[in-house]
Amino acid sequence: MSRVFSPSSRGRLTDRDLGRFPGGTLFDRLARAVCHAGCLPRKELYEAWEVARRARRLFRGGRIVDLGGGHGLLAQALLLLDDSSPGALVVDTALPPSAAKLHGALVQAWPRLEGRVEFVAAGLDRVGVCGTDLVVSCHACGHLTDVVLDLAASARARVAVLPCCHHLRTGDAGGLSGWVDRAAAIDIVRAVRLAQRGYRIWTQAIPAEITPENRLLIGAPGPEAPRLAPR
Numbered sequence: 093m094s095r096v097f098s099p100s101s102r103g104r105l106t107d108r109d110l111g112r113f114p115g116g117t118l119f120d121r122l123a124r125a126v127c128h129a130g131c132l133p134r135k136e137l138y139e140a141w142e143v144a145r146r147a148r149r150l151f152r153g154g155r156i157v158d159l160g161g162g163h164g165l166l167a168q169a170l171l172l173l174d175d176s177s178p179g180a181l182v183v184d185t186a187l188p189p190s191a192a193k194l195h196g197a198l199v200q201a202w203p204r205l206e207g208r209v210e211f212v213a214a215g216l217d218r219v220g221v222c223g224t225d226l227v228v229s230c231h232a233c234g235h236l237t238d239v240v241l242d243l244a245a246s247a248r249a250r251v252a253v254l255p256c257c258h259h260l261r262t263g264d265a266g267g268l269s270g271w272v273d274r275a276a277a278i279d280i281v282r283a284v285r286l287a288q289r290g291y292r293i294w295t296q297a298i299p300a301e302i303t304p305e306n307r308l309l310i311g312a313p314g315p316e317a318p319r320l321a322p323r
Contacts, residue, residue, distance in 0.1 A: 099138040099302045106130045118172060121201065129197035131190035132163055135302065136230075139254065142298035143230050144169035146308060147252040150294065154226045154250065156180035159216050159240050163191045166230045168198050168209060177226070179208040187213045216240070221247040223313075231256040231305065241282060241309075245289045248313040254298070255279055256305040279307050286311045 097112060105127045113123035119141055126132050144166055153176045158167035164182035171177055182191075191211055199206045212219075216239050221227055227244040228251070229237065237255040244251035255278075265277035272280070287293050291311040298306045 098134075099299075100135050102133045102135055104130060105132055105134050105137060109134075122169060122172065122198075125197045125201040126165070126194065128200075129190070129194040131188075131193050132165065136163065136165060138302045139230050139298065140166040140169050142302065143228065143252060143254050143308060144173055146296055146298070147226065147228060147310060148173040150310060151226050151250050151252075151312065153177055154224045155222075157219065157221055157225045157227045157249075158182045159219065159227065159229045159243070160184055160232045160236055161211075161229075163188055163194045164209060164211060165194065166228055168195070168205060170226070170228065171205060171208060172202060175204065179210070181219075182209060182211045183214055183216065183219050185213065185215055187211055216243065219243065221249050223248045225249045227251045229253045231303075233257040237282065241286060241311075244311070245286060245291065245313075250310075250312045251286075252308065252310045254305070254308050255282070256303075275305075276307070279309065283309050290314075 107127055109127050110124055113120040123137060126137050148170060152174050156167045156170050156177055158164060158180060161167055161182035161184050167180035167182050171180055195209060221243050227240060227249050229240045231254055232240050234257045237253050240253055241251060264281050265274050266281040268277035268280060283293050283295055291313050294310040296308040298308055300306050
């Protein structure tokens, strides 16, 4: 009996998996490039793709700032989905040594990516964000999600985050954990605080079969931000 191909697996995609992505869609082409690189867990491919395509349904253009970006797949998927973005900055305290290998495989498939992605090993507190940027983070662990949201909101930049690893004892659940689980309460408070800073927010979810940490918070500054109190 063949084993189920689970998108949540942490096993690396390699050339042995090429046959699973035979189509001509952008996702299949991206997956084949990831397979050629042979360094990325399957889960990261599906997470990055689901976050990227949801963000691009709402936002076009702007520099991509991928915080806690690791291999930088999310940033590069966003560039492929909308070529009007000039480039991307991928920031992580410790960049994976194989990030260059993945980038090389993507450049081979899409030469237009060459010279448009900068990788920086640094703390998030050293990142400069401007209002035209699109700030993203896929699984910023614990309080790093709050750092990402604060950096984006301080610059009035668009933002999309997929939180994970909630600090259940210290995270602010806003007194809501009697109604919903504490991790969900922490994310609800994050969404409310972003709206209170003058953002329109979108609360979405990527498929749970990819990750149970699947709540996606997207925000954009503007006068159309929703009211939090009755009219």
